[in-house]
Structures are given as C-alpha cells and as structure tokens.
Amino acid sequence: MSRSPALTLLALSVATLLPSAALAQHHAGHHGHATAQSAQEDGEQDPHAMQARPTPVPKAEDPHAGHARHEASQPVEDAHGSHAQDEHAGHMAHAAAPDMPRTPIPPVNDADRAAAFPTLHQHMEHASDFNWYVNFNRLEAWDADEGRGEAWEATAWFGSDLNRLWLRSEGERTDGRTEAADIEVLYGRSVSAWWDVVGGVRQETRPGPSRSWAALGVQGLAPYKFEVQATAYVGDGGRVEANVEAEYELLLTNRLILQPLLELDFAAKNDEPRGVGSGLSKAEAGLRLRYEFTRRFAPYIGVVHERAFGRTADLREADGEHVNDTRFVAGVRLWF
Template identity: 60%
Template sequence: MPSLPYRTLALSLGLALAGAAQAQGHDHSKMDHAAHQAAQKPPAKPAAAVDHSTMDHSKMDHAGMGDTKPAAPETKPAPMDHSQMDHSQMDHSRMTQAKPATSEPREPIPQPTDADRAAAFAPISLHMQHAPEFNHYVLINRLEAVDAEHGNAQAWEGQAWFGNDTDRLWLRSEGEREDGRVESANLEALYGRAISPWWDVVVGAKHDLRPEHGQTWAAFGVQGMAPYKFEVAATAYIGEAGRTALNFEAEYELLLTNRLILQPLIEVDLYGRDDPQRGIGAGLSTVEAGLRLRYEVTRQFAPYLGVTWERAFGDTADYRRAAGEDNNDAQLVAGVRVWF
C-alpha cells in the first residue's frame, strides 16, 4: 500500500489530466460570439390577443379586406420604331387631322342695329343735360409778328364763348396791322346752338372795321369738329346792297410729341359781287394756307414759328395788281397761342 504522499501526487495528476481534456473540448477562440449572443436573447413577447368578442362587426367595412396583391413595378412603354413599319398596308382614312385655325372669332361680333346707333348717339338734349352750368373759354389762336414785304406787320385771330354746353354766345375776331396802321379787322357776335355733340349752328352779325369804311353783315353757319378731328367753320354772310360772301376755314392739330404740335390751316373767301372800294372781286377771292409749329410750355401758353402763303384770284388779283401789290405772297411768322 503506497504511502500518503504518493496517493496525493497521483490524485493531483488525475485532476490535472481531466481539466486539460475539458479545456480541449471547449475552444472559445473558434466560437461565434455574435451568434451565441443572439441565441441568448429572450424571445419576443407575443402581441396581446385581440378580444373579438367585444367588437361590433356590423359597423366595420370588410369590403377592403382580403388578400392584397403587391403593386406591379411601373414600366415605361418602349418607343416605337417607325422605320420598320410598312405604312403602305395601314389605313390612314380613319386618322383624325387637326382642323386649321380660322381667322374668324368663335363668336362673331353682331352687326350694329338702328337701335344700337340710336342708343350710342342720343339726342343732344339728353346727351348734355348733365352740364347746365355757365362756363366760358377764350382762345387767342394767333398773335404773331409777320415778315411783310414792306416791313414788319402784326396779325391776330381769336375766339371766345360764354354759356353752357348747348347755348353759347360766340365772339370771333381777326385782322392785320402794318406800318402802324390797321389794314383789316372784323368782329363777329353769334349765338350758337348745339345740334350734336360735335356741331353748333351759329347765327348773328359781323362788322368789318377795315378796309375803308365799315360794313355790317348778317351771318349764319355751322362750326365744329369733323371726322378725323378737323376743326371746321363755314359761315355765310349777307351785306348791304345785296352783297354776299362765304368763308370756309379748316385746321388740324398733329401731335409730334406731347408738347410739340404742328398745326396746318387753310382759309377760303368767296364773294357774290365786286366791291372795288375794298379791292374785292366776285367769285373765288383769296386762299390762305399756313403751317405753324408750336411748343406748349404750359397747356395755356405756347410760342410758335410758321410760314403762311396767300394767293388772290379773279378780279381780286386784278385789283391788287392795279394797286401795285403782289397777288401771291409767302411770309414767315412768329407768335404765341394763349387760352384761358
């Protein structure tokens, strides 16, 4: 029987061999710790059970319940290769063609009727009854210096009215002065009655102050704005001893800019009988044309430069030649235009 020390040594050797064998069976260097940890996670708790016994199925919409198919991926159609198509075998008669756009509107404007015209151009008594108050207007259309043949001269032409839009008193005057002496001058006083929004009928009297002794005429005519904004005045006169005369005047304002305005003018005089004392012949007597360019410093005040041309005809030209005057004359003018 061996002694105690040997028995203790043998027991220690046996325990050491048993520990080495166990260590060799569990090699932790070759273990997957991630998988081991995942395996060690506790299982997920099951969802709480739904108690269907307490639910009111009569109020639930079961139409949308069922097996839902996954949405198919959206695909774009492949472009067609027309180069490989045989168009000769295709029926093009059923293909629709776009209608060309027409120049006429879809809803043409109807033609105006007589009722439409009557509504647009109401009687003058109804058209202007909104402005019965008294007004006035004074215009000195020409106040100018003239480069005359025998020196400097002056000329004027103006008009004024007082009243309302339908009834007015018109005053008109024009004349010339040369070498400190008035060569011609007249004054007209007329009653004007509006017969349309653009035209007045006038009747009254005219008095010639010069030349020679004075003469009075009865006057009547029309004045206003013609189409295309031509200002027109036509007046007939009946004087002493059965003398008659007719004056026609037209002018136009062409706006070159907002302030620079070109104003052409033409005036024609005709007489029924010869008047040797005044150097006037029967028929077409004189024609005067003018062209004035003004600049409106203000709307009420505008200086201007221009040129005028006058020619005498018939017996009037003969009287002028007999007096040593030209029957054809062109002049430079400069003046101002004022209204208030």
C-alpha cells in the first residue's frame, strides 16, 4: 500500500518528539538531584558558609497544645471524656477569673440601716414605768322570789410590772339593803411571769359590825389558764378566814365567751354576830355567758348557785334565811 507523502512526514515527526520529551524529563530530574547533592557537598566543603546561615531556633511546644490537637482530632467517645474536657475548661476559666469583683461592694452605713428598718426604733420602745387598769368583772342584777338584788366585783391596780397597788371590792344588796360589802388595799409584788404575792388590809362593813383585817395572799394564772386568787385574813380576837376563787374563760367564738366561776369561804372559828361558822362556811358557783362587743364592754347573762355549810347554815336558818339560793342574773363586764 502506498502512503501519501504528508502522512509519512507526520509519523516521523511524532516518533522523533516522543523520545526527546522523555529524555528531557529524565535530564531535568537528574539535574535537580545533582544540584541538591552539589549544594550539600558545597556545605560540607565550606564550613563558613554553614555558619553564615542563621540556625532556626525550634519553638517550645505547649504541652496542652498537643493534647488539644489530639483531642480535637478525635471524636468524643463517652461521658467520661466529655466530663474531663469540661473540668479542664472549668479549671482554666477559674484560673482566668479575678479574685475580686470588678465593682467593689460599699460598706453598710447608718443611712442604709435606717432605710432597711424605718420603724425599728418605734417597736423597740419600752413600756411606760407606770400603768393602771380598772375592771368591773361583775356588775349584775337579778329578780327572784326573795326580792330584787344587785352585786358587784371590781379590781384595779396601779404601778409597774413588778410593783403594784391593788384595790379589790365586792358586795351585795337585796331590796335596797346592803347585805355584804368590803374593800381591800394591797401591795403586790410579781414573783414570776404569772404570779403575784399581795399583802395589805381589808375593811369590811357588812355583815355585822365594821371590822379590819390584815390580808396576805397570792393571785395569778394557774396551769390550764385558770385565774386563781387565794387570800388569808387575820382579824382581832384570833379570827382567821380565807377566800379562794377560781375562774376560767372558754372561748366559744372570738366574741362569745363562757365563764365558769367557783368561790369558797373558810373560817377558823365561829363568828355569830356576822353569821359565819367554822370550817367551810359558804360556796358559790356561777356560769356566765357574755358577748364582747369590744374588749372593754361585754353584757352577759348567767346563773348563780350559793350554798351555806355547817354552822353557817344553822345560823342562817335561825335568822329565817335560805341555806341554798339559785338565781338568774344579767349584767355587764367593763374595763378601762
């Protein structure tokens, strides 16, 4: 087959170029290697040339940087690894935090205290050294078969929490005639949080002739909130008598209060002019229900039973009086 002259010339050109390119690449690689080797040989042969070039100083590696790169390159495997990283970060943050706040806290002054407790001094004020109190515990009346009657029982004191002057009075009238009346003037001294010791004189106008007595007793709040008053009286001629009174307040509501009361009288010897016999001479029990419109004003209704005992009962029968007496009463309780 005959080839055209053009194709024959192209084939010869390609065959010529391919060996030349390969030879040039091989020569370039050999020349680079030789150049590097020559430079090394030149350095070995010329020591001053090596000293002339500055020697690079290796950088001190941060020990944490390697760990940080290593930890960053690996995934978090479990909670323990995460906790270790968080703890390390927390230590780093704590070390970087300052010891003192950026804005110092100012000290507390008198103006700050006054603004925080504006009424503190008013609440800490002490009570007055002198006080007083007047209470009409019973101011009542009744209408019975024996006639109409009235009775009272009042207490007042003046002084301080430790030392007081006490005034006590009680009495009873029937059909306009005073059956019994007395007044006591006592000095009281507080001996505990709930009890006072009292001592003084008692003046009695009824029954019988007027007489004076020396008085000594205690009064206060017994356990279970019983108000107790016990007083002994010593008169002329060796007469000794005693009175014991106890009452209790039962709150049915905040305003409705039931008050039971028990009073006992004792005598050491007979006193016929006064109608009093030895031993337990008289007992009185009462039950009063009051409604407190205010603490200072409280009307009430109630029932009272009185009974004489022993020689006292005999003396009453001899005078035509009743030994037992039950009556319904109505009254008011006041204090100021």
